[in-house]
Amino acid sequence: MASPLHIKGIRKAFGKGDKAVEVLKRIDIDVAPGEFLILVGPSGCGKSTLLNIIAGLEEPTEGELHIGGKNVIGMPPAQRDIAMVFQSYALYPTMSVADNIGFALEMRKVPKAEREKRIQEVAAILQIQHLLDRRPAQLSGGQRQRVAMGRALARDPQLFLFDEPLSNLDAKLRVEMRAEIKRLHQHSGITTVYVTHDQIEAMTLGSRIAVMKDGILQQIGTPDQIYRRPANTYVGGFIGSPT
């Protein structure tokens, strides 16, 4: 089975000539099938840039990128077999929850009956069956985030990408949604790359953790490896210190 995600020598610079700023410096990561990989590091270290490159929203300056064994450099986001969940939910405000979830399937010309079946399945997994007729404005923050995840899940992607999906939620809801995301991953088995700057989220959700700083991958390993054998004082301090 091809690696769901293979990142090799990825570099990214913004700007040109002597104004160019390098925000990713030769990143190498291989993700195993079904893995939940956390990308963690302080604000501005390049996490979103790397995720956007995987999603095809940015192109790298240099390097190789394969999704499911396929070279995706230059391939538009819609063709990459990925689904992304952001911190802002960006649901379609005029559509019902059901239509929000089914929209990507409709775009792909999935027949109506099949679409409805998939919407029901996804709603059951996320426990939002009772919300299907509502509009986004009639939902709480946590419910909206569930719908955003449902919309991503409905596409049954090869790769799930999350960019700090919980950072707009209050502390109690954040803990609840963390458990929800864990359950979703266990249920779907979809390979996931999850960006956060929150050490606790990283340690509780990740099967492996990639620690970044200043565009450089400092260490990658299981939570246990990172915690017990940090590669350097930065990683030790970052994972060791409470938020």
Ligand code: ADP
């Ligand atoms: P993180 O998600 O870890 O907070 P980002 O990937 O968003 O970090 O940003 C990494 C660095 O790249 C930051 O210094 C940011 O200002 C810069 N950056 C991000 N996007 C752009 C862009 N489109 N143009 C110029 N600089 C950018």
Ligand code: MG
């Ligand atoms: Mg970011």
